[in-house]
Amino acid sequence: MGKLNVAIMGATGMVGQQYIRLLEKHPWFEISILMGKRSAGKKFGDAVEWVGSYDPPSKVKEVVVSEIEPEKQAADLFFSCLPSEVAREVEGKFAQKYPVVSDTSAYRMESDVPIIIPELNSEHIKIIERQKRERGWKGFIVTGPNCTTTGLAVALKPLDEAYNVRKVFVTTMQAVSGAGYPGVPSLLIIDNVIPYIKDEEEKVARETRKILGKFQNGIIVENDMMVAASCNRVPVIDGHLESVYIETEKKVNVEEAKSILRDFKGVPQELKLPSAPEKPILVREENDRPQPRRDRDSGSVPGMSVVVGRVRKGLDEYSLQFTVLSHNTIRGAAGNAILTAELLYRMEYIK
Amino acid sequence: MGKLNVAIMGATGMVGQQYIRLLEKHPWFEISILMGKRSAGKKFGDAVEWVGSYDPPSKVKEVVVSEIEPEKQAADLFFSCLPSEVAREVEGKFAQKYPVVSDTSAYRMESDVPIIIPELNSEHIKIIERQKRERGWKGFIVTGPNCTTTGLAVALKPLDEAYNVRKVFVTTMQAVSGAGYPGVPSLLIIDNVIPYIKDEEEKVARETRKILGKFQNGIIVENDMMVAASCNRVPVIDGHLESVYIETEKKVNVEEAKSILRDFKGVPQELKLPSAPEKPILVREENDRPQPRRDRDSGSVPGMSVVVGRVRKGLDEYSLQFTVLSHNTIRGAAGNAILTAELLYRMEYIK
Amino acid sequence: MGKLNVAIMGATGMVGQQYIRLLEKHPWFEISILMGKRSAGKKFGDAVEWVGSYDPPSKVKEVVVSEIEPEKQAADLFFSCLPSEVAREVEGKFAQKYPVVSDTSAYRMESDVPIIIPELNSEHIKIIERQKRERGWKGFIVTGPNCTTTGLAVALKPLDEAYNVRKVFVTTMQAVSGAGYPGVPSLLIIDNVIPYIKDEEEKVARETRKILGKFQNGIIVENDMMVAASCNRVPVIDGHLESVYIETEKKVNVEEAKSILRDFKGVPQELKLPSAPEKPILVREENDRPQPRRDRDSGSVPGMSVVVGRVRKGLDEYSLQFTVLSHNTIRGAAGNAILTAELLYRMEYIK
């Protein structure tokens, strides 16, 4: 049996480069098309401003980047990490015919489009049946969350199930790779912190509620926890760190909370999907972990586990504090999308 | 009239170096003694590992560092920025005879010792009368807060007066100079964040309550606001940035809150003390300010104003979010202590 | 007597911002026009992506940026820090009528255009008489060197006079502000060094030879020293550091060389020009200086002195090693141009 042909739309960007790296030896998927707006017509190796510490596979360097035109391209699956200003139109056109798994925000908040973190809400995938039906699409769009939402949502999921989380106060310290390439000018971030990331705080609040919502009667009913976010950019290459304070309905026991986080598993672990980390959440006991540089690649599938540490009491028994780290371009983008595609394949939405 | 002779205990450390810089041209105070434990007997210029971007005054470089012995030293005022492990014993001995203004944590939480931020709680100074009486000291100890507490407390004061702050959730992003010298190894902090600073979270919570407390019937009655802190070290040289969320008893109006912060003044401004900034709080309207590197030295007395930005709504009308920056070795240490000494001088506690 | 009206072409860029800061309280010059290509028609405060740690003067923020059209603009002096792709045409047009002092590379290597560092080669200014005559210009163009050339050339000048420098091996470690804004992406430079800066090595070699050349019989005869440069970008905000090894014709004595550097003075010091530092070269004796962050603003006019350290023996008696630092956007750009304009004014080329 051959591998599925996958296309990457926005292949030359930061997240596109992660797709290429992560898919290089993928057991089920094979890159057949690279698409880009400005780079169309050039060899990928010439068009890309490659930023990683590994080199692009030489085969990929020779691929000529295609234009983004649904009429001309065919693949079993389209990954999209396009700039948001073009994503809306393009993804919609491709979804008329093909499965699209997108990291962009274009369709995330549409009521019939799920935001999937496979360990958390695989049941939301079913909504694409309604999506296809009502939109008259042969394909569909499934999205992944903003890179800042991901780590937070993963950590909240088991805690919400156990304690019913009511309020979340989160302050993020985000890596520069989250802003893409060229992204944050070094002039602005060396010896500095920028206490603002456009639209990020709203996204974190809304997406978290949707991801942690329930799929009932064919619709996604948002979780009613309230999220107040404060987003900061720090001089770190990869890995978003987040200080979290939660208020809960039920009493929280710190040691129990750690066990709950540590033991959390989801469908990808059951199905042993290729990109599923053994443990979605790693809990560290040291005082001073997780740290972005040291922990962003930890776990059995580097960059796919969320690392939680400093789990401790809040101001009263109905609260908890902790620190979350997740790799923003892997679990927060390309890695999560590939895991989602693996799940879609096993659920036979992609064939 | 001559200047007062002041001594600096712990002169070779990071904060000691700030004292030397700030006092170089002080109108009222003149450095007469530099004291240090390991450096005693050496010329200051030889003993110090000077880290600033200005050079120590050549006169100061020639001063021979003295041992820290109360019997042998006399001055009108002793500033202490000793390592905490020696501070307790030494400061107590000096206070038997002399005024001591300390940046250390040794005596901060003693019930008869005030933690002074001159704009906030100058009335707490009166407690030193009890302190002298009950301890039988001719001198006294007045302390300043931990460098992380300072910016937070300054911003909270006028908001608490206006809205009665009940809960505070604060996540800090602290500069490496806050850890002294040699302090944080570069190996640990380049491309990284360390989500932990020993004892810092407890200090922020307790000190804030004490500073914002009332002086009643000869005792300091702590403010009953609750503070949950999460402290992080970031790769920034100077300037502690803090993301703050507050819950209040009274309804908050964002524009009004900004005016209240902007208009806040204290006794140092009325008395026009030499180190008092024109405005204790600068409010910025840009989305992405304050930033440590760009704003830490702003205001009429560089490093003495606290900069507040991103003032915005919280989850409901009884809440507010904002970001605070303060220069940790100036307003958070030496500068605040010098301002305190100026106030003590004008109140005639130091002569 | 009123101040001269000066215009800044390319005002919203990094160097433009330095002009605005440095000219804010200038005794002779007053900014009357700000020009920019993309920002024309907007208020400067709205158009600029201001990056400094000081705020632009409020008066300047209200200035509407003008188009760059020689027919429509008049001023006593035009400073140019335009992007190189537009500089050639624009500067030439303005020079037909007005004095132009340029930081760009467009005209630097023209045989009738001098590259001026006022302390080094003020006599080269005379060539503008030929320039005006032959080109039929009423105005003229005087340029300043590339920011990397500046520090090197200043240090070489007195050593060349004393020892006749034959070969120069220089490795630079350059600040990110040298690349303008947005310039170097933080993704590329955090925890990294980039061992290449486009065209920089050639510029350093050629410009040094020209600046240190002699003005003879109406032409600039290049110095025949040979310069091999290796240029690197490091994660530093401001200040280009350069490791230099020179081979000389005459025997070098290290202590004498230090005296020669320390005692060096030029025309700006004699004329006491407003932007002239007391000492063009500061020599440090510590093992580990100069350092960019700590020394870039040293001297009597911050950023205008070149700092030399680690002066030591080379492999034989006809060689010398040392380290040079200069502030790339001040002495290496705006500051040097303003000093040049001051000199032109005193020489009555600008009226």
Place this chain on the structure above:
Amino acid sequence: MGKLNVAIMGATGMVGQQYIRLLEKHPWFEISILMGKRSAGKKFGDAVEWVGSYDPPSKVKEVVVSEIEPEKQAADLFFSCLPSEVAREVEGKFAQKYPVVSDTSAYRMESDVPIIIPELNSEHIKIIERQKRERGWKGFIVTGPNCTTTGLAVALKPLDEAYNVRKVFVTTMQAVSGAGYPGVPSLLIIDNVIPYIKDEEEKVARETRKILGKFQNGIIVENDMMVAASCNRVPVIDGHLESVYIETEKKVNVEEAKSILRDFKGVPQELKLPSAPEKPILVREENDRPQPRRDRDSGSVPGMSVVVGRVRKGLDEYSLQFTVLSHNTIRGAAGNAILTAELLYRMEYIK
């Protein structure tokens, strides 16, 4: 056949931690003893200030660190990365009985002790026969070079063979991990470069001459090339970058020089030693490589290949310029020592 028991002296330091990581799955060697001065008696996991981005193997964490006493310890091989102040005495004592492979400078410049880079000078190993005989030792000491010498020497070796290198001008930009732990304070290096590393320049010059020397008539005859080094510390975690200019006796052809570097192989490659990279030298053709963060782990054995780029003409035909990168704690320390031990084992000096 069982594995050889190896001991690590100075196991808790930065280089010690690299040994532990690199030996975790070594086919021939097994860690049996960890030794340390201050940490003796404690479990390794409690004693170590672990700094890597991987965790120490759990088995190793439980090992109780031993005192450094030759009478009490036995192993087939002792790796030493002790602080230099204790290394001299301790290594000498152990060498009386056991093979010692050392990263320290204590014995490097002794005439009967070789400094080995296995690809370069494996024939120097024979001198240990004289060493054992004359010192009356049953064991011996073999050293590795200073981390800054390594990359330079590797690149020079094939060029010296082809062109006879006469002079070397090298400016280094060294990573903070080269200073060990805690090493360089972050206060000194953020937004900065420190243009000095104690004793480093002398080491680079002397060690290079010795390593590239010939083994003749039982002695190592130093190479007579002259090396002038200028050493700088930059804010980079791992990877020493060096700008090199060489003068040669024979004419240099750039393309040929690149081939010579690219094709260079040594004994470890022939013997296919476990830690030998396929290519000791990787040559990059891009303008802007090698870069520390992106290239330090490249090659078939991460951190063991030296990466050379920017190979280009010097000032005349008898010169060449290039940039070298090597991973300072792997090829520059633990990795090189392990490769040396592998070679000693295959040569049957260790059994």
